[in-house]
Amino acid sequence: MTAFCVLEVKGLSIKFGDFTAVDNISFCVNRGEIFGFLGANGAGKTTTIRMLCGLLVPTSGSALVGGLGFGDGGKGIKKIVGYMSQKFTLYNDLTVGENLEFAAGLRKLEPAYAKKRRKELFDLIDFNKPLSSKVASLPGGIKQELALAASMLHDPEIVFLDEPTSGVAPASRARFWSLIRRITGLGKTVIVTTHYMDEAEQCGRIALMRTGRLIALGSPEELKRSAFPGPMAELDFKGADAAGYISGLGKAGGLLELSPQGMRWHAAFSDKAAMDAALAALPRSVSVSLIKPSLEDVFIRLVEGAER
Ligand SMILES: Nc1ncnc2c1ncn2[C@@H]1O[C@H](COP(=O)(O)OP(=O)(O)OP(=O)(O)O)[C@@H](O)[C@H]1O
Numbered sequence: 186m187t188a189f190c191v192l193e194v195k196g197l198s199i200k201f202g203d204f205t206a207v208d209n210i211s212f213c214v215n216r217g218e219i220f221g222f223l224g225a226n227g228a229g230k231t232t233t234i235r236m237l238c239g240l241l242v243p244t245s246g247s248a249l250v251g252g253l254g255f256g257d258g259g260k261g262i263k264k265i266v267g268y269m270s271q272k273f274t275l276y277n278d279l280t281v282g283e284n285l286e287f288a289a290g291l292r293k294l295e296p297a298y299a300k301k302r303r304k305e306l307f308d309l310i311d312f313n314k315p316l317s318s319k320v321a322s323l324p325g326g327i328k329q330e331l332a333l334a335a336s337m338l339h340d341p342e343i344v345f346l347d348e349p350t351s352g353v354a355p356a357s358r359a360r361f362w363s364l365i366r367r368i369t370g371l372g373k374t375v376i377v378t379t380h381y382m383d384e385a386e387q388c389g390r391i392a393l394m395r396t397g398r399l400i401a402l403g404s405p406e407e408l409k410r411s412a413f414p415g416p417m418a419e420l421d422f423k424g425a426d427a428a429g430y431i432s433g434l435g436k437a438g439g440l441l442e443l444s445p446q447g448m449r450w451h452a453a454f455s456d457k458a459a460m461d462a463a464l465a466a467l468p469r470s471v472s473v474s475l476i477k478p479s480l481e482d483v484f485i486r487l488v489e490g491a492e493r
Pocket residue numbers: 201204206224225226227228229230231232233271
């Protein structure tokens with residue numbers, strides 16, 4: 186393990202029968218990092234997380250999770266990681282207190298320790314509802330914060346959050362992300378999956394997965410720079426039939442990507458000269474503005490582009 190690497194993954198793969206769900210992935214996560222997994226449905230994010238939580242045994246490869254390997258069948262790893270699964274993990278018909286007692290029981294925590302941790306975690310998530318509230322009665326965002334607290338009762342070093350904000354209102358998503366930052370501020374490491382690009386933007390680094398493979402890894406800015414080495418323009422054809430313009434743009438050399446974005450198009454070029462030549466051929470009615478690529482553009486180019 187290198188100096189700050191709390192999670193070191195080398196050539197990790199898992200097969201279900203003949204199907205390779207995770208295919209030879211390698212990466213390292215630093216202590217205190219917010220590390221994101223991004224990828225389409227079925228890319229292998231959850232399966233990767235379940236292996237790294239000691240819940241699934243890899244077919245090949247190795248990993249050190251907080252310095253621990255899979256030698257004991259994942260037992261040691263389970264003790265030092267928290268896992269908030271993609272499926273809602275609290276019981277709606279139990280109270281807040283009962284849910285946390287249940288979670289503490291699964292972890293065989295001493296009641297006094299569990300109570301102390303409950304108090305610390307309530308402070309962390311700013312939870313101020315009565316312990317006797319039924320989970321079903323809580324707003325979606327608060328439920329997710331409580332599920333996060335339940336996954337951290339045993340004070341794990343590394344916390345895995347699998348789509349923790351899916352279906353949660355935007356204001357509550359923002360609150361949840363400030364909570365994530367608070368957790369990494371305590372020196373914990375957070376590994377999180379999301380389908381929301383605004384959330385991915387908030388990760389220190391992102392691992393982009395496609396069909397079980399890791400296809401890109403870096404900070405949001407690094408991913409943008411490597412996917413789009415040249416400039417990008419946003420084109421508005423103002424309702425005119427775009428097809429003719431688009432095939433013209435495609436014929437010019439140096440067009441890397443052309444994708445619809447709502448009513449407009451994003452055109453990425455290899456360099457400025459290629460862009461100037463292509464844009465000069467467009468009629469004046471087309472409005473053009475230079476833009477910076479977003480993570481959405483990166484996703485379209487690397488994930489959807491490969492599928493076309
Ligand atoms: N136990 C299993 N047996 C067989 N196939 C499985 C099993 N678990 C997962 N898979 C398959 O492995 C692939 C990866 O699934 P996984 O749940 O890891 O994807 P994901 O990236 O988390 O997707 P999503 O964004 O929808 O949550 C999928 O094709 C899935 O159907």
